[in-house]
Amino acid sequence: xxxxxxxxVLLALAALLVPLTACGSSSNDSxxxxxxxxxxxxxxxxxxxxxxxxTEADAATEIKWSITIPGASGSLCNSPTYLAYELGYFAExxxxxxxxxxxxxxxxxxLNNGTISTVNGDFQYFQSIEAGVGMTIVGGLHQGCIKLNVxxxxxxxxxxxxxxxxxxxxxxxxxxxxxxxxWLAQYGLSxxxxxIVAYNDSSLEIEALKSGQVDVAAxxxxxATISTQDGTVRTILDIGTDEPFAGHFxxxxxxxxxxxxxxxxxxxxxxxxxxxAQNWIYENPEEAVQIVxxxxxxxxxxxxxxxxxELVKSYSYPSTEAYENxxxxxxxxxxxxxxxxxxxxxxxxxxxxxxxxxYTEIDLTLGLxx
Numbered sequence: 001x002x003x004x005x006x007x008x009v010l011l012a013l014a015a016l017l018v019p020l021t022a023c024g025s026s027s028n029d030s031x032x033x034x035x036x037x038x039x040x041x042x043x044x045x046x047x048x049x050x051x052x053x054x055t056e057a058d059a060a061t062e063i064k065w066s067i068t069i070p071g072a073s074g075s076l077c078n079s080p081t082y083l084a085y086e087l088g089y090f091a092e093x094x095x096x097x098x099x100x101x102x103x104x105x106x107x108x109x110x111l112n113n114g115t116i117s118t119v120n121g122d123f124q125y126f127q128s129i130e131a132g133v134g135m136t137i138v139g140g141l142h143q144g145c146i147k148l149n150v151x152x153x154x155x156x157x158x159x160x161x162x163x164x165x166x167x168x169x170x171x172x173x174x175x176x177x178x179x180x181x182x183w184l185a186q187y188g189l190s191x192x193x194x195x196i197v198a199y200n201d202s203s204l205e206i207e208a209l210k211s212g213q214v215d216v217a218a219x220x221x222x223x224a225t226i227s228t229q230d231g232t233v234r235t236i237l238d239i240g241t242d243e244p245f246a247g248h249f250x251x252x253x254x255x256x257x258x259x260x261x262x263x264x265x266x267x268x269x270x271x272x273x274x275x276x277a278q279n280w281i282y283e284n285p286e287e288a289v290q291i292v293x294x295x296x297x298x299x300x301x302x303x304x305x306x307x308x309x310e311l312v313k314s315y316s317y318p319s320t321e322a323y324e325n326x327x328x329x330x331x332x333x334x335x336x337x338x339x340x341x342x343x344x345x346x347x348x349x350x351x352x353x354x355x356x357x358x359y360t361e362i363d364l365t366l367g368l369x370x
Contacts, residue, residue: 063096066097068100068110069097069117070099070107076222076289076298077142079289080278080317104124114259117256118256130347136255136359137253140328140333141252143248144239150236152232160187160189166214167218168196170201171198176220179237179245180194182244205218205219209233222307240314252330253271268365269367331359334355
């Protein structure tokens with residue numbers, strides 16, 4: 001069964017059953033799907049039309065797995081996780097999900113030992129795969145979400161102008177750091193040609209930029225875009241639209257190798273839920289932002305709502321049709337970034353060989369006949 005066929009069937013079924021909704025959290029507290037299916041229907045009538053229909057949907061869903069996924073709060077680009085949870089797509093696949101908070105190291109440990117089944121992550125994880133951490137890429141999520149900003153009156157225009165400059169990142173070795181290094185490499189520069197300093201979060205980076213402590217800030221969205229709205233800051237690199245990043249997945253869905261080997265049906269079910277969520281975001285970007293902000297996954301002032309909607313559109317979450325038409329090449333994008341990381345010295349494995357060890361193709365029909 002082709003991707004388009006099974007997603008069409010699943011989406012049609014979802015429409016008949018009415019998606020289950022879950023109660024988000026504005027804090028970092030864990031949230032469980034089982035707690036929310038009995039409470040949210042009364043609170044969120046725009047998603048579940050009636051208590052009777054929600055009860056009927058609950059009865060039709062057999063919970064096969066209980067898992068944890070990092071996603072209690074975080075970035076706008078992790079919206080597929082939030083929406084797969086809030087719209088009941090995980091539940092429809094028989095998955096009882098607990099959304100948790102976890103830092104980078106905790107995610108790696110969880111993937112390696114199988115206590116975390118999947119994680120939304122970017123090419124920062126490639127080195128961990130090369131180092132033998134038990135994780136594998138099973139899908140692509142979106143493009144864009146990191147920008148390099150300078151003051152509006154700065155004379156910095158391209159990566160060639162970064163030589164000798166001080167650049168702020170959130171952490172050494174993190175994704176904005178790697179984006180910076182890969183862009184430098186396009187102009188024959190390396191980390192030895194610049195001064196990179198780490199701050200704890202994007203807001204501190206922008207403050208350092210505006211106060212003159214740094215010349216450039218490599219920042220996650222939505223802070224990166226919001227900081228340009230008063231005219232004092234401008235963007236010199238947007239990985240969603242600028243080379244060498246444009247047109248490629250920057251974030252992928254990573255799965256625990258242990259879980260893939262022991263419970264492949266679970267990973268297939270998760271991937272189906274993610275694909276349905278991506279398609280829903282593609283078709284409903286404004287509603288997607290409304291849900292993730294109202295539920296507290298993303299902290300965003302009301303005045304920036306429209307900006308967030310445009311960002312979600314720019315991330316190019318793939319539609320079902322896009323996957324079916326082959327508009328996205330997951331393996332090709334993995335090799336693309338593997339080559340860039342190899343050239344920059346982040347990876348030592350030949351890019352083609354890296355793809356063979358880093359990517360696992362999942363049979364999306366697994367478990368559908370159970």
